[in-house]
Amino acid sequence: MIYDLIVIGGGAAGILSAIGAAISYKEQGKPYKIVLLEKNEKLGKKLFITGKGRCNITNACDIEDFFMAVKSNPKFLYSAVYTFSNDSIVELIEKYGTRTKIERGGRVFPVSDHSSDVIKALDKALKDYDIEVRLNTNVKSLIVNDAVISGVRLDNKEALSAKSVVLATGGYSYQSTGSTGDGYRFAKEVGHSVTSLNPSLVPFQTEGDIAARMMGLSLRNVSFKLYNDKKKVYDEQGELLFTHFGLSGPLVLTASTLLDSRLRKAMNEGKLKGVIDLKPALDEKQLDSRLLRDLDKNHNKAFKNSLNDLLPSKMIPVIVELSGIDSEKKSSMVTKEERHNLLKLLKGLDFKITSTRGFEEAIITKGGVNVKEIDPSTMESKLIKGLYFSGELIDLDAVTGGYNLQIAWSTGYLAGYSSAFS
Numbered sequence: 001m002i003y004d005l006i007v008i009g010g011g012a013a014g015i016l017s018a019i020g021a022a023i024s025y026k027e028q029g030k031p032y033k034i035v036l037l038e039k040n041e042k043l044g045k046k047l048f049i050t051g052k053g054r055c056n057i058t059n060a061c062d063i064e065d066f067f068m069a070v071k072s073n074p075k076f077l078y079s080a081v082y083t084f085s086n087d088s089i090v091e092l093i094e095k096y097g098t099r100t101k102i103e104r105g106g107r108v109f110p111v112s113d114h115s116s117d118v119i120k121a122l123d124k125a126l127k128d129y130d131i132e133v134r135l136n137t138n139v140k141s142l143i144v145n146d147a148v149i150s151g152v153r154l155d156n157k158e159a160l161s162a163k164s165v166v167l168a169t170g171g172y173s174y175q176s177t178g179s180t181g182d183g184y185r186f187a188k189e190v191g192h193s194v195t196s197l198n199p200s201l202v203p204f205q206t207e208g209d210i211a212a213r214m215m216g217l218s219l220r221n222v223s224f225k226l227y228n229d230k231k232k233v234y235d236e237q238g239e240l241l242f243t244h245f246g247l248s249g250p251l252v253l254t255a256s257t258l259l260d261s262r263l264r265k266a267m268n269e270g271k272l273k274g275v276i277d278l279k280p281a282l283d284e285k286q287l288d289s290r291l292l293r294d295l296d297k298n299h300n301k302a303f304k305n306s307l308n309d310l311l312p313s314k315m316i317p318v319i320v321e322l323s324g325i326d327s328e329k330k331s332s333m334v335t336k337e338e339r340h341n342l343l344k345l346l347k348g349l350d351f352k353i354t355s356t357r358g359f360e361e362a363i364i365t366k367g368g369v370n371v372k373e374i375d376p377s378t379m380e381s382k383l384i385k386g387l388y389f390s391g392e393l394i395d396l397d398a399v400t401g402g403y404n405l406q407i408a409w410s411t412g413y414l415a416g417y418s419s420a421f422s
């Protein structure tokens, strides 16, 4: 038996590849045989944990804004996103019974707040389109003859034949979900190049114990800047979290998507610095008046007891120590110079970034199969006829907000859809 299409990987990209191909065959009025191979015991293990279990399906932004959120190779995505957009995935999921809602920042979630409902809808679609799903099926290698794909070999040595194969094996992060990087190996074995792989949307490790001493403290409405030596490369306002190893939270995760080879080099040389402005809404003059007022209000108390209105309690001992002001000194005795130093600290609490955390804590993998070797209008390999790529396996990544899943839906759909013409 020869399948029209074998899809390797039952995550977001793979499921959409299978559905996209089925839609294409139906439109052409042709019968089809499509199989989706997944090595886990169920589909969508990573999908299940997305958005803290709520699944931020996509972002309801304008398409042009979508490309701004993509950090690597946004132009490569034009055809894929215009073929299958954020509206298309919402329409598909709603058609199969899962209603969606839009939250802050255009983030789209299922109304139920359960990622399992997204998976349920996709499962229904797979059944509706008569797609064969084989679970517990681990692909070991691709079968290629004279630069044409002819099938795949499983780890039990069984060979499956097909006219086309879509690789949708995902990236290298959260490997417990099944994304163990097999697709990078398959791609290399048939002659593709893979750009350097790094964890992204990932927390930062910082030097010293300052962050650890504030572990668990989450700050809203602070600004976070990233400096390569003296050059500012990132400046955003939002939420940040201190952890036992350093810095995390949305601001930090987004900053981590900027780490290209140049910034990684700077980080390894100890030149990368994260600076937190704890009071971005106040300029220096306004903050100085505020400090004067607080010190005055607490003039009889020890300095360490004068910052309760200004800072969260977990942060006070740290700031007091870093300010160099005697913690027992009466607030009324704090000098202008000391107040100035305190102000500088509040506007620029800095951390040397020593490394990122590893793949096991990274939301996505930066790097992947080289886009120069893939036709962006079909997702077909330029080297091997009938081989298609989709999802996180490709050298594509974006910031948080539903964009990474949209990359998987769009490239998956286009890969499957196009395969039906080969």
Ligand SMILES: Cc1cc2nc3c(=O)[nH]c(=O)nc-3n(C[C@H](O)[C@H](O)[C@H](O)COP(=O)(O)OP(=O)(O)OC[C@H]3O[C@@H](n4cnc5c(N)ncnc54)[C@H](O)[C@@H]3O)c2cc1C
Pocket (backbone or CB within 6 Å): 008, 009, 010, 011, 012, 013, 014, 037, 038, 039, 040, 043, 044, 045, 046, 047, 049, 050, 051, 052, 055, 056, 057, 058, 137, 138, 139, 140, 168, 169, 170, 171, 173, 174, 177, 178, 179, 180, 181, 182, 183, 362, 363, 364, 390, 391, 392, 393, 401, 402, 403, 404, 405, 406, 408
């Ligand atoms: C904790 C976390 C939260 C996230 N939250 C969001 C979010 O809310 N919104 C968002 O847009 N993005 C989110 N992401 C990113 C998003 O989940 C991924 O970008 C997306 O799932 C990638 O889809 P994919 O189909 O390419 O890969 P995957 O979802 O990783 O799927 C790949 C599949 O291939 C299978 N596979 C691998 N090798 C083989 C093989 N040899 N044989 C058979 N099967 C194989 C794997 O088991 C896996 O099921 C999150 C990621 C993480 C880790």
